[in-house]
Amino acid sequence: MAEQESLEFGKADFVLMDAVTMPEFMANLRLRFEKGRIYTFIGEVVVSMNPYKNLNIYGRDTIEQYKGRELYERPPHLFAIADAAYKAMKRRSKDTCIVISGESGAGKTEASKYIMQYIAAITNPGQRAELCPLFPQSRVIVQQPGERSFHSFYQLLQGGSEQLLRSLHLQKDASAYSYICPGAQLKCSINDGAEFKAVADAMKVIGFKQEEIQTVYKIVAAILHLGNLKFYVDGDTPIIENSKLVSVIAELLSTKAELVEKALLFRTVATGRDVIDKQHTEQEATYGRDAFAKAIYERLFCWIVTHINDVIEVKNYDTTVHGKNTVIGVLDIYGFEIFDNNSFEQFCINYCNEKLQQLFIQLVLKQEQEEYQREGIPWKHIDYFNNQVIVDLVEQQHKGIIAILDDACMNVGKVTDEMFLEALNSKLGKHAHFSSRKLCATDKTLEFDRDFRIKHYAGDVIYSVTGFIDKNKDTLFQDFKRLMYNSSNPVLKMMWPEGKLSITEVTKRPLTAATLFKNSMIALVDNLTLKEPYYVRCIKPNDKKSPQLFDEERCRHQVEYLGLLENVRVRRAGFAYRQSYEKFLHRYKMISEFTWPNHDLPSDKEAVRKLIECHGFQHDVAYGKTKLFIRTPRTLFTLEELHAKMLVRIVLFLQKVKLPLPHKLSSSSLNHPCSPFCLSCCTDSRFGYPPGLLCRWCLAACSCFAGRWRAAELIRSVPPEVLPQLRAKVAAMELLKGHRADIGLQRAWQGNYIALKPDRAQSSGSFTPVANELKRKDKYMNILFSCHVRKVTGLGASRDQTDSHLDQQDINTECPEGLVGLSVSNGKDQLVVFHTKDNKDLIVCLFSNDPSNDSRIGELVGVLASHFKRSVSAPAVGAAPVGSGALSEH
Numbered sequence: 001m002a003e004q005e006s007l008e009f010g011k012a013d014f015v016l017m018d019a020v021t022m023p024e025f026m027a028n029l030r031l032r033f034e035k036g037r038i039y040t041f042i043g044e045v046v047v048s049m050n051p052y053k054n055l056n057i058y059g060r061d062t063i064e065q066y067k068g069r070e071l072y073e074r075p076p077h078l079f080a081i082a083d084a085a086y087k088a089m090k091r092r093s094k095d096t097c098i099v100i101s102g103e104s105g106a107g108k109t110e111a112s113k114y115i116m117q118y119i120a121a122i123t124n125p126g127q128r129a130e131l132c133p134l135f136p137q138s139r140v141i142v143q144q145p146g147e148r149s150f151h152s153f154y155q156l157l158q159g160g161s162e163q164l165l166r167s168l169h170l171q172k173d174a175s176a177y178s179y180i181c182p183g184a185q186l187k188c189s190i191n192d193g194a195e196f197k198a199v200a201d202a203m204k205v206i207g208f209k210q211e212e213i214q215t216v217y218k219i220v221a222a223i224l225h226l227g228n229l230k231f232y233v234d235g236d237t238p239i240i241e242n243s244k245l246v247s248v249i250a251e252l253l254s255t256k257a258e259l260v261e262k263a264l265l266f267r268t269v270a271t272g273r274d275v276i277d278k279q280h281t282e283q284e285a286t287y288g289r290d291a292f293a294k295a296i297y298e299r300l301f302c303w304i305v306t307h308i309n310d311v312i313e314v315k316n317y318d319t320t321v322h323g324k325n326t327v328i329g330v331l332d333i334y335g336f337e338i339f340d341n342n343s344f345e346q347f348c349i350n351y352c353n354e355k356l357q358q359l360f361i362q363l364v365l366k367q368e369q370e371e372y373q374r375e376g377i378p379w380k381h382i383d384y385f386n387n388q389v390i391v392d393l394v395e396q397q398h399k400g401i402i403a404i405l406d407d408a409c410m411n412v413g414k415v416t417d418e419m420f421l422e423a424l425n426s427k428l429g430k431h432a433h434f435s436s437r438k439l440c441a442t443d444k445t446l447e448f449d450r451d452f453r454i455k456h457y458a459g460d461v462i463y464s465v466t467g468f469i470d471k472n473k474d475t476l477f478q479d480f481k482r483l484m485y486n487s488s489n490p491v492l493k494m495m496w497p498e499g500k501l502s503i504t505e506v507t508k509r510p511l512t513a514a515t516l517f518k519n520s521m522i523a524l525v526d527n528l529t530l531k532e533p534y535y536v537r538c539i540k541p542n543d544k545k546s547p548q549l550f551d552e553e554r555c556r557h558q559v560e561y562l563g564l565l566e567n568v569r570v571r572r573a574g575f576a577y578r579q580s581y582e583k584f585l586h587r588y589k590m591i592s593e594f595t596w597p598n599h600d601l602p603s604d605k606e607a608v609r610k611l612i613e614c615h616g617f618q619h620d621v622a623y624g625k626t627k628l629f630i631r632t633p634r635t636l637f638t639l640e641e642l643h644a645k646m647l648v649r650i651v652l653f654l655q656k657v658k659l660p661l662p663h664k665l666s667s668s669s670l671n672h673p674c675s676p677f678c679l680s681c682c683t684d685s686r687f688g689y690p691p692g693l694l695c696r697w698c699l700a701a702c703s704c705f706a707g708r709w710r711a712a713e714l715i716r717s718v719p720p721e722v723l724p725q726l727r728a729k730v731a732a733m734e735l736l737k738g739h740r741a742d743i744g745l746q747r748a749w750q751g752n753y754i755a756l757k758p759d760r761a762q763s764s765g766s767f768t769p770v771a772n773e774l775k776r777k778d779k780y781m782n783i784l785f786s787c788h789v790r791k792v793t794g795l796g797a798s799r800d801q802t803d804s805h806l807d808q809q810d811i812n813t814e815c816p817e818g819l820v821g822l823s824v825s826n827g828k829d830q831l832v833v834f835h836t837k838d839n840k841d842l843i844v845c846l847f848s849n850d851p852s853n854d855s856r857i858g859e860l861v862g863v864l865a866s867h868f869k870r871s872v873s874a875p876a877v878g879a880a881p882v883g884s885g886a887l888s889e890h
Helices: 022-034 060-066 078-092 108-122 151-159 162-167 192-206 210-227 244-252 257-265 282-312 344-375 388-395 401-410 417-428 468-472 478-485 490-495 513-529 552-561 564-572 581-591 604-614 633-656 675-683 692-716 720-736 761-778 857-870
Strands: 039-042 045-049 096-102 127-132 231-234 237-240 266-271 274-279 326-334 434-436 451-456 459-464 532-539 577-580 621-623 627-630 782-792 819-824 831-836 842-846 876-878 884-889
Touching: 022 039, 022 045, 022 552, 022 564, 039 564, 045 078, 060 078, 060 108, 078 096, 078 108, 078 326, 078 532, 096 108, 096 344, 096 513, 108 326, 108 532, 151 192, 151 210, 192 210, 192 282, 210 244, 210 282, 210 490, 231 282, 237 257, 244 257, 257 266, 257 282, 257 478, 266 478, 282 468, 282 478, 282 490, 326 344, 326 513, 344 388, 344 451, 344 459, 344 468, 344 513, 344 532, 344 564, 388 401, 388 451, 388 513, 401 417, 401 468, 401 513, 417 434, 417 451, 417 468, 459 552, 468 513, 478 490, 532 552, 552 564, 577 581, 581 604, 581 627, 581 633, 604 621, 604 720, 720 857, 761 782, 782 857, 819 857
Parallel strands: 045 532, 096 326, 096 532, 127 326
Antiparallel strands: 039 045, 231 237, 266 274, 434 451, 451 459, 577 627, 621 627, 782 842, 782 884, 819 831, 831 842, 876 884
């Protein structure tokens, strides 16, 4: 924590919240967003808010600020998590992965771009970043309200030259194309024309050939044209309504128009030795067209990613020269989706998030447990919601929803979505996380024969079974694969290797869409398990893309389904903060005389222990082998407050030092090992004789330094718990020596006599609750001094007063709370006068029965004087029970 953001920006780490509740989480999130702080930590997780504006926080200067720094040494940032992943890879020679999740519009793509920008800036040839492709195919053909399709479509139309668009048979108006028409009506801050040029330049830099770039444009254009194809049936014959588009698509895909038309309207089926062409219905043709469009885009995406990974891979890799070949994976994945109408696509996406959430919690717990074990800290079991039961509900073999859906798709004869729902009701009717209208007849939020509900970790989601059967079937028929494999374009041919098989060679039933998705998720999780994961959770602050608007309900929904509060609870279940002893000392050593400027204890661990005990935090920490663990955020904030106050005092001290020399000496120069040598030079003739004034100052300075050093060594030997009492006695002696005979130096000073050594049992019982109420009301920390008193009204004598004369020996200690000083007599009485700004002085007589002649005047004076010397904030007089007096420390 070498640099802390001011609390005016909220808590930089959600783990440091006073209470782990949703209202406090949301209040901190809102405050940071409104203050322009879009990044916040949850331990080693970064929560990222989309600012909907450009921020100047990603330049070369910012990269240098985070390079090589520990995670908490700089304010929260994507660069912090990227550097942590890079350092983990280098130090432990282990593959790492940064998982970026969140819903559409939350800024995932931008986050992944900045992370890869940082890694590219700091990486060396021995390590590389690897892109992990996983994206929602359905977005190619349909988008949710308020969303655009993939940027590449709009960039090509807006940024492509007239000549390029003419060669692709395209026009600039995006609303002319069915697949992307809804997004064309939306206001967008993205400059598609400029982005098109930037992408084209980047592809050239990374090594794409011109013909490869042209192929990319042709594939994107072909998808746009596919979306405009319309089908109808004339009798029993399926027909393409706008057949001219078929020739355009065939030209772009470097194949023949008649082959494209046949693949769109017919499916080739092998029955034994016979091969027949089965006509599509209008609906089947539409599904086939959409499946083809999604598949083309996915193959293009995977080809680009593979091409980039091949380019950045180190060639002729030699482990003896470069070390172990390690990888940083950057995974940009879609977030949980809950819409008004949730279908098969949302079911797959939410299953993906359910699976990743399970892995996320398990790995966070695992990392915590491993760190505790490494440091020798006892591990306590942490209760958390284990969503394995929901994952099993979806993916379990023979019993899960995907298995039941596959069974329905493989049944002979006409199988409807309603029949699939009936099978779910029959086999999952007793599952706690599944329900439907048939199972809950009174639940009117569910429609009969259409809806079922899954209780996800992020909340309940109602799915409509309409289209589940058709979408799950492999509508990307083998005909399309053979069509693309036989293309004369070598890039396209490379993307479809399975098209090499003829229809008679394809004997195995193709896997369904849900099973393919499940298998890819299992493979992804297995891959992530082998890597050390880091997480970025992206949040969309509003749906209007406004940089000022924070939609509370919208953000809370995302916080819930991202499991952020659960993450905080897991992290907070043990210790809120941990830091190596060396780093901890580097920041906080100035707040203890035992560690400032340098300690002479056997180890940094012992020095930290001494510092912690000095401030009374020993019950809120644990000492690991290499790290200090702090349990509650309050202790950390108190340390930060002490650090900030001491920093001000040090700066003021250095500014006040005026020496008879051209330059002031800094504390670092006085601690330099060469300092004694430099001072000795003043009296050595070999270096010439200095002016008399300088010589006298050097001798006086050396004498002063030696005295202070000797005093510091003596103080180091004093136990920490005795130091406050010793300081108070020294302060009392400095003020009262020669003015008062008995100041109580020979006895132990206990301070809070009413609580520790009550003189009147009948009143001491009520002291503690009243004192606690004052603590809460006046927000002070400790009671400096308390004892029973008798109040004196003016200078008249009271029953126990032995000398009414007051000596004007004044203790000049300023107090902004109204107390400006106090006076005591030079006799044996226990009279004290508290002087206030409004001249309403308070005269009291300290009362003691144990022993009756126990003088507490010296202790009162010493405690106050010592505290005022060491504290920036002043003490206040707190009202204790009647007949009692207490001084409190703020």
